[in-house]
Amino acid sequence: RKEVEQDPGPFNVPEGATVAFNCTYSNSASQSFFWYRQDCRKEPKLLMSVYSSGNEDGRFTAQLNRASQYISLLIRDSKLSDSATYLCVVKGGFQKLVFGTGTRLLVSP
Amino acid sequence: GAVVSQHPSWVICKSGTSVKIECRSLDFQATTMFWYRQFPKQSLMLMATSNEGSKATYEQGVEKDKFLINHASLTLSTLTVTSAHPEDSSFYICSARKQGLRFLNTEAFFGQGTRLTVV
Numbered sequence: 342r343k344e345v346e347q348d349p350g351p352f353n354v355p356e357g358a359t360v361a362f363n364c365t366y367s368n369s370a371s372q373s374f375f376w377y378r379q380d381c382r383k384e385p386k387l388l389m390s391v392y393s394s395g396n397e398d399g400r401f402t403a404q405l406n407r408a409s410q411y412i413s414l415l416i417r418d419s420k421l422s423d424s425a426t427y428l429c430v431v432k433g434g435f436q437k438l439v440f441g442t443g444t445r446l447l448v449s450p
Numbered sequence: 451g452a453v454v455s456q457h458p459s460w461v462i463c464k465s466g467t468s469v470k471i472e473c474r475s476l477d478f479q480a481t482t483m484f485w486y487r488q489f490p491k492q493s494l495m496l497m498a499t500s501n502e503g504s505k506a507t508y509e510q511g512v513e514k515d516k517f518l519i520n521h522a523s524l525t526l527s528t529l530t531v532t533s534a535h536p537e538d539s540s541f542y543i544c545s546a547r548k549q550g551l552r553f554l555n556t557e558a559f560f561g562q563g564t565r566l567t568v569v
Contacts, residue, residue, distance in 0.1 A: 438496070
């Protein structure tokens, strides 16, 4: 079983739609969680950290469910510019980041 | 904000030659940097952890004699791919973390990546 698993997609949605991604992780001792965004042939960039209480940043909402070991990302009112690959990232031992394979999102006009 | 600069952004080399990739933290000191490799449609895979002033720690399956890492200063780590082969062609990305009060959730900054093509 992979340490971090994501549905690779792609998720094809129209502009204005709401879309949600889930990610599961295997190490119950993991303490920190993140969502990164990666555009094609570019480096990943931090979208948001995921806190136990859940957090929201504009159109983006992240939630953590420790009991079920999954993390979610909700994007409301999708924009064309949201098209990218969204990486679920878990911080493991020795401060190492473990990346999921990413979920590809395509927002169409 | 903090920036990590990686150079070169792309390189094409002949099989059997060596390629050096540089990773610099521009406005902060990084005692630890990380080197990743990403093959098409796959996730970033950690290759090694670069420690300033000491030997790098390699992940299982990564040849330390092939991927030489040097972290000679608090702002520079280098990865040298020695005797490159076509199967080494990949996207190599470095990362450094700026330590803050909330260490557990300190953001990791990534270099722009280096696309290596070995022909």
